[in-house]
Amino acid sequence: MATPLLPATEGFGVDLDLLNGNLVNLAILIPVLVWFLKGFLGGILSRRREAILQDLNEAESRLSAATNQLEKAQAELAAARETARTILRDGQARADAIRAEGEQRTIAEMARLQDEAKADTDSEARRISNELRRSTAEQAIALTLQDLPDALSPKKQAKLLEATINSLG
Incomplete structure (x- = not known):
């Protein structure tokens, strides 16, 4: 038997026992539950939907900011790589110039040493030649x-000695 909702009225009531209830009770109970749950669950779902949309918008804005930062970082990286290439080229050019200058200095120093050695050799040869002549x-x-004394008379000796002294003197 159905339990009346209101004890004062005996003729009308809602039977909450769904297994024993009739079709009229179900027809009343289901729309009431749908109407009640629609407002309650609809609000929850609507708030959840708004929160998800807000999270998606925030994620999209963070993605956009991260993409911008990535592009900026890639541009800076490309500029840094180009600067590094320029520095490397300049360094290699400078090293080549220093190497070439060092080679030129070495060649010039070797030529100078050869000239000095030749001059020393020539000077020594002249000194030895002069010494040999003098000796x-x-x-x-x-x-x-x-x-x-055996070949010349004393008069010719004196004359020859005087001529030799005059030529030396």
């Missing part, structure tokens, strides 16, 4: 002076 002349004079 040869002294020996010739000594031999001549030894042979001279």
Whole structure:
């Protein structure tokens, strides 16, 4: 038997026992539940939908900001790479210039040392040549002076000695 909702009225009531209820009770109960749950669940779902949309909008804005930052970072990276290439090229050019300058200095120094060695050799050769001439002349004079007293008369010796002194003096 159905339990009346209101004890004062006995003729009309809602039977909450769904298994034993009739079709009229179900027809009344289902629209009431739909109407009640529609407002309650609809509000919850609407708020959830708004929160999800807001989260999606925030995610899209963060994605856009991150994309902008990535593009900026990639541009800076490209500029840094180009700067590094420029520095590398300049450094290689500078190293080549320094190497070439060092080679030129080395060649010039070697040429200078060769010239000095040749000059020293030429100077030493002249000194030895002059010494040999002087030594040869002294020996010739000594031999001549030894042979001279026997070959010349004292008058010719004095004349020759005077001529030699005048030519040296």
